Amino acid sequence: MSVLFAEQSLMETVFDDFSGDAAARWDFVADTVMGGVSSGHIEVVTSGPSKALRLCGDVSTRNNGGFVQARRRFSARWSAEATGVRLSVIGNGARYFVFLKTPHLSRVWHSYRAQFVAGDGWQAVDIPFSMFAPSHMGMPAMVAPSDVNSMAIVAYGDDYDADVTVREIRVY
Structure with a gap:
């Protein structure tokens, strides 16, 4: 479940607006790394005056598969006081x-996962850290936001055509 936001937080910071060399910051990963057959790609596109990251693909659960993702690893720390992530998506x-x-x-x-729906018009989606759940039993509860070192936008778990574009990601 995701929540649309109505106001900005004073602690909000831009994590990525896909300016500069965004293609070098984000990687495409599919379930083929584990024998699956999903396929797709990521691309940096122009969205009005801004850049955006588009993830497209054919997600297939055949052969124990079922995901395509755009992933960014990073070393900069998010604020320990942050309460969630805000996506601008279509x-x-x-x-x-x-x-x-x-x-x-x-x-x-293993990862901490939260879902959202990307509709056919630009929308802002807030995902509080409290909505992220461990992917597997036995994992520790979600740790401090300042411990996060990788984020991915993922099409996962069903057979479908993925097509999602993210214009901006903020940490609030």
């Missing part, structure tokens, strides 16, 4: 996820 009406990772996770496939 899409095809499908369900997407944000996956967060920390260096404390014991398996590469």
Whole structure:
């Protein structure tokens, strides 16, 4: 579940507006790394006066697969007082996820996950950190936002055509 926002926080900071060399900051990853058959790509596109990151693909659960993602690893720390992430998105009406990772996770496939729907008009979506759930049993509860070192926009878990564009990501 995601919540649309109505006002800006004073602590809000831009995490990525896809300016500069955004293509060098974001990687495309599909389930083919584990034998799946999903396919797709990411591209930096122009959205009005801004740049945006578009994730497209064919998500297939065949052969134990089921994801395509745009992932960014980073070393800069988010504020420990931050309460969530805000996305400016447009899409095809499908369900997407944000996956967060920390260096404390014991398996590469572990993450903290929250979902949102990207409709056919630009919308701002707030996802409080309290809505992120561990992907697997036995994982610790979500850690401090300042521990997050990877974020991904993910099409996951069903057979469908993914098409989501993110114009901006903020941490609030």
